Amino acid sequence: MSDFDRLGEEIRQQFHAAVEDLHPSAELIANVDAIPSGRGALGLFGRLGRRPGRIALALPVPIAAIVAAAVFLFGGSGVTPVSARAITVLPNGEVRVQLSELGDVNAANAVFRRHHIHNMVVVPMTASCPYQKSFTYTADPSMNRPPPPLVTLKPRGLAPGTTVVLAAKSINWHTLVTAFGSFKGQLPTCASVYGTGAGMGNITVPKQTGTK
Amino acid sequence: MASPHYETGSRRRALHHDDEFRQFAKAYLPTLLRGAYLLLRDVDLSEDVVQATMLRVFRNWRSAREAPEAYSRRALINICRDHWRRQHRLPPELLGEDLDGVEEETPAFSHRLAEREAMTQALDRLQDVQREVLVLRFYFDFSVAQTAEMLDLPEGTVKSATHRGLIELREILGASTDESAS
Numbered sequence: 001m002s003d004f005d006r007l008g009e010e011i012r013q014q015f016h017a018a019v020e021d022l023h024p025s026a027e028l029i030a031n032v033d034a035i036p037s038g039r040g041a042l043g044l045f046g047r048l049g050r051r052p053g054r055i056a057l058a059l060p061v062p063i064a065a066i067v068a069a070a071v072f073l074f075g076g077s078g079v080t081p082v083s084a085r086a087i088t089v090l091p092n093g094e095v096r097v098q099l100s101e102l103g104d105v106n107a108a109n110a111v112f113r114r115h116h117i118h119n120m121v122v123v124p125m126t127a128s129c130p131y132q133k134s135f136t137y138t139a140d141p142s143m144n145r146p147p148p149p150l151v152t153l154k155p156r157g158l159a160p161g162t163t164v165v166l167a168a169k170s171i172n173w174h175t176l177v178t179a180f181g182s183f184k185g186q187l188p189t190c191a192s193v194y195g196t197g198a199g200m201g202n203i204t205v206p207k208q209t210g211t212k
Numbered sequence: 213m214a215s216p217h218y219e220t221g222s223r224r225r226a227l228h229h230d231d232e233f234r235q236f237a238k239a240y241l242p243t244l245l246r247g248a249y250l251l252l253r254d255v256d257l258s259e260d261v262v263q264a265t266m267l268r269v270f271r272n273w274r275s276a277r278e279a280p281e282a283y284s285r286r287a288l289i290n291i292c293r294d295h296w297r298r299q300h301r302l303p304p305e306l307l308g309e310d311l312d313g314v315e316e317e318t319p320a321f322s323h324r325l326a327e328r329e330a331m332t333q334a335l336d337r338l339q340d341v342q343r344e345v346l347v348l349r350f351y352f353d354f355s356v357a358q359t360a361e362m363l364d365l366p367e368g369t370v371k372s373a374t375h376r377g378l379i380e381l382r383e384i385l386g387a388s389t390d391e392s393a394s
Contacts (some may be wrong), residue, residue: 007378013352014385018331019246028245028259032237032266036230 119158121187125179127170129190135167135179137195167191229277233270236280241266243281244288250347253293253332261291289362296340334384342377344359345370 024032108122158164165187167179179191244265248258265288271275276283335343341363348359349370356374360367 004375004378007382008350008374011346011378011381014331015250015347016246016353021256022242022246022249022328024241024245024262025259028263029238029241031263032241033234035237035267035270036233123250167390 119163121165123167123190125167125191125193127193129192131192134183136181233273247351250351264291342373345373346377
């Protein structure tokens with residue numbers, strides 16, 4: 001065995017020794033075990049949703065106030081109860097919003113107002129909505145790199161009169177389309193699903209009926 | 213009556229495949245997670261990637277079941293590469309920005325954690341290509357040719373990255389050992 005081979009063997013042993021105490025979390029085991037029953041994707045989002053500190057996706061959004069944003073709104077026209085932990089206002093004024101916990105656009109905006117957050121609005125993303133170039137679109141194959149349902153906003157960092165408008169839609173179970181925009185004056189009431197932007201070229205957007 | 217027979221058999225096969233997958237996942241999950249950690253140096257991210265890997269493996273179980281370990285290793289590498297590509301596309305000001313007071317790294321209280329932390333820091337200091345090549349070669353036991361194919365690199369580059377990476381890693385780990393000893 002050459003010196004080089006010995007060195008390789010030494011590094012191999014050090015690799016294994018360094019990580020041998022690393023074990024899958026109970027959550028990961030449960031989620032993987034659930035994959036055959038078709039609950040794997042949901043489990044993935046569920047697990048990520050409980051880790052608000054993770055920035056799984058940092059988007060090229062031209063809005064300085066958003067540190068990293070990824071929105072995941074669940075469908076459904078009914079009003080879903082809003083979880084108490086959906087919005088967290090930190091002592092430094094930073095606001096963290098777990099939109100997956102909000103479940104409904106109207107309920108989300110009601111929570112913002114209740115927390116006196118007036119410079120952030122969530123709007124529905126619909127096929128009937130006209131395209132507005134002020135939105136920045138991204139599509140992310142969340143199968144590979146699921147974004148957490150987390151928005152971090154620094155309201156104090158926004159210019160006076162500016163409002164951040166967010167919209168998102170899960171186009172299918174593995175693609176998430178998000179739209180972000182910074183607006184002054186009249187705000188849009190919806191966002192079109194047919195935007196252009198990073199990752200949008202490879203997705204087929206199904207016809208939508210009504211609003212979500 | 214042929215149809216119900218077929219459906220029953222199909223269902224039985226599906227259940228059999230589910231069990232096979234679960235058995236494989238249970239046995240191989242730790243190995244995948246550890247390899248992912250060496251590549252990504254982040255436990256949470258590694259868990260995400262491993263779960264996505266397992267989803268991909270299950271979706272292709274019919275072909276994957278012939279050699280599930282090899283298939284899942286390849287899937288893991290591909291998903292890691294997707295992640296790296298996406299990360300490179302991000303504007304630099306958004307990268308690596310930590311949120312205050314959330315998910316601080318677990319302190320290395322124990323020897324094992326310290327050992328892992330030392331390896332993490334050492335791997336961090338390597339060039340990306342060296343780190344990937346070393347982990348593929350010496351943790352996942354891929355050959356030079358397989359590593360070259362997976363990383364889309366010439367074999368010569370894999371060999372040189374292996375050589376330089378090993379020497380650098382030894383120097384870095386040796387230096388950190390000396391520092392902790394003194």
